[in-house]
Amino acid sequence: MQRYIQSFIKADSDQKMILLSGPRQTGKTTLTKNLFHNCDYLNFDLSEDRERLRKKYWNRNGDAVIFDELHKMPQWKRWIKGVYDTEKKTPCLIVTGSAQFDTFRKVGDSLAGRYFSYRLHPIDIQEACLYWENDPVKAMENILQFSGFPEPFLKADLDFYRRWQKSHLDIMLRQDFLDLYAIRHIKMLEILVDLLKSRAGSQLSHASLARDVQADHKTVKNWIDMLENIYAVFRITPYHRNVARSILKEPKIYFYDVARIKDPGAQLENLVACALLKAIHFLEDTKGYKGSLHYLRTKDGHEIDFCVCIDDKPILAVEVKTKKDEPSSAFRIFNKSLDGARKVQLVKNIKREFTSPDGIDVLSLPHFLKDLDLSKLIQA
Numbered sequence: 001m002q003r004y005i006q007s008f009i010k011a012d013s014d015q016k017m018i019l020l021s022g023p024r025q026t027g028k029t030t031l032t033k034n035l036f037h038n039c040d041y042l043n044f045d046l047s048e049d050r051e052r053l054r055k056k057y058w059n060r061n062g063d064a065v066i067f068d069e070l071h072k073m074p075q076w077k078r079w080i081k082g083v084y085d086t087e088k089k090t091p092c093l094i095v096t097g098s099a100q101f102d103t104f105r106k107v108g109d110s111l112a113g114r115y116f117s118y119r120l121h122p123i124d125i126q127e128a129c130l131y132w133e134n135d136p137v138k139a140m141e142n143i144l145q146f147s148g149f150p151e152p153f154l155k156a157d158l159d160f161y162r163r164w165q166k167s168h169l170d171i172m173l174r175q176d177f178l179d180l181y182a183i184r185h186i187k188m189l190e191i192l193v194d195l196l197k198s199r200a201g202s203q204l205s206h207a208s209l210a211r212d213v214q215a216d217h218k219t220v221k222n223w224i225d226m227l228e229n230i231y232a233v234f235r236i237t238p239y240h241r242n243v244a245r246s247i248l249k250e251p252k253i254y255f256y257d258v259a260r261i262k263d264p265g266a267q268l269e270n271l272v273a274c275a276l277l278k279a280i281h282f283l284e285d286t287k288g289y290k291g292s293l294h295y296l297r298t299k300d301g302h303e304i305d306f307c308v309c310i311d312d313k314p315i316l317a318v319e320v321k322t323k324k325d326e327p328s329s330a331f332r333i334f335n336k337s338l339d340g341a342r343k344v345q346l347v348k349n350i351k352r353e354f355t356s357p358d359g360i361d362v363l364s365l366p367h368f369l370k371d372l373d374l375s376k377l378i379q380a
Contacts, residue, residue, distance in 0.1 A: 022120035023231035024098040036064035064092040122148030136366035147259035239294035327360040
């Protein structure tokens with residue numbers, strides 16, 4: 001199965017070690033094994049492989065060695081740094097994992113200059129149209145119903161997706177959380193995930209969540225940090241030229257599994273959030289830009305759903321609608337903040353595409369996401 005970052009990883013693997021992270025079951029292992037047919041694979045979750053890792057027993061005559069879930073090893077960065085410095089790039093070293101590697105950075109564990117990092121996202125409309133489904137509307141409906149995770153997406157069976165979703169959450173909470181954080185309050189975590197699903201796309205109040213979960217404010221915030229670290233959710237902050245002020249404001253939360261969200265409006269917004277974040281990460285990982293995803297909101301409640309920034313400069317503002325094609329008045333309110341950025345209102349069920357007199361593009365949501373290319377906006 002071809003994936004969107006495959007050729008980039010292949011080219012970079014001749015130069016550096018590859019760190020490949022992303023949500024569990026997005027196809028990281030499949031991708032790397034497809035790239036390197038003559039490879040050795042070691043998974044830190046397996047006891048027999050942990051023993052091989054301890055003794056550094058693997059095939060050094062193949063094309064690559066894949067170390068899966070290595071971030072669960074104590075001082076894993078120091079260990080892989082030693083392997084890389086001793087053995088260099090023969091065979092290629094590929095580290096994969098379902099947690100954000102930066103989370104586990106410690107003093108003295110620097111891998112600077114030794115690796116290229118990639119993040120593998122679930123399938124979105126653009127990738128679906130490249131490899132499987134040429135109709136962006138059909139691709140959108142399939143992702144909304146079955147998620148963009150390869151197995152349920154390709155299966156396209158609702159009963160299968162429901163069973164897959166349950167086991168997927170169980171593995172994340174009962175395996176990843178226990179392995180990385182030694183947290184035992186699994187039932188409370190499940191309650192928190194259910195609450196977050198109902199608040200996808202809304203501003204988060206940790207105090208309110210703490211009351212509902214019956215845990216203290218700090219604990220709930222830490223748990224959400226951990227959910228983000230294992231690629232279950234991601235947060236976006238309001239855009240502000242002063243980064244410190246932006247961080248202090250209430251974030252919004254979204255899920256990598258779009259089909260998990262039941263409210264149609266929130267689900268559609270979540271779909272767009274995932275596509276934009278994936279495009280940002282692609283630019284960062286393949287071209288070295290610094291990107292970020294935000295929302296815009298005034299004190300009196302005027303809001304634009306998304307603002308994409310590259311190298312701290314807004315390049316794209318996006319408002320998401322199901323049917324309404326009249327441009328949002330919020331674009332005029334934020335016009336000064338968005339100077340130079342493209343302004344787009346994406347409509348799921350649109351009758352006609354047009355550009356308003358003040359430069360707002362009102363476009364088909366699935367067709368826009370099919371052709372999304374942030375690099376063109378940077379060059380413009």
